[in-house]
Amino acid sequence: MSLQCMPAIDCLKNMIYKCLSIVKPNGNNITRGIKTIEVRRWKLPSFPLKNLIIIENDNYLSKQYPEEIGMIVAMADVIDVRPWEEKDLTASCAKVYENGYLAWILSNIRKISYPAPVPAKRKIYELELDETKIIFQ
Numbered sequence: 001m002s003l004q005c006m007p008a009i010d011c012l013k014n015m016i017y018k019c020l021s022i023v024k025p026n027g028n029n030i031t032r033g034i035k036t037i038e039v040r041r042w043k044l045p046s047f048p049l050k051n052l053i054i055i056e057n058d059n060y061l062s063k064q065y066p067e068e069i070g071m072i073v074a075m076a077d078v079i080d081v082r083p084w085e086e087k088d089l090t091a092s093c094a095k096v097y098e099n100g101y102l103a104w105i106l107s108n109i110r111k112i113s114y115p116a117p118v119p120a121k122r123k124i125y126e127l128e129l130d131e132t133k134i135i136f137q
Contacts, residue, residue, distance in 0.1 A: 013132045019053040021120035027056025027073040029093050031111040037092040038104040039084050044124065049078040053112075053127065057120035070120030072134075075112050080105040111137045 022030070022038070029035035031054075057070030084092070084101040092103065113135045118127055 013130050015131045017053045021055045031074045035093040039092045039101050061122045067121050069117045072114040075110045076106045077108040078104045079107045
């Protein structure tokens with residue numbers, strides 16, 4: 001999804017951000033500092049990953065359902081990726097431990113909002129956002 005700018009001078013406010021979609025209520029758990037570890041099966045292309053936009057959506061996304069609408073709730077840095085361990089259950093807001101997953105360590109978590117719904121997609125993806133409309137709370 002690309003945002004349209006009119007006139008062209010407005011495009012100066014737009015920036016491309018890396019994004020990650022997270023199913024409710026875990027996006028808000030991140031903003032409240034309850035969830036400081038995100039658990040995934042796949043590695044990041046590179047890290048640390050700074051200023052990652054966290055988008056909270058309603059449903060688990062899959063190959064069959066790869067996209068829906070979500071809301072921006074946070075900005076965070078991924079400072080490390082390591083094997084997920086059973087001791088990480090509380091920090092990852094998980095109920096059951098399963099071997100073979102990765103723990104993405106989140107830091108510098110900032111609660112933010114954006115005045116419009118945005119696409120929620122699988123993996124890390126990019127969105128062009130008007131940075132003047134990002135509200136840090």
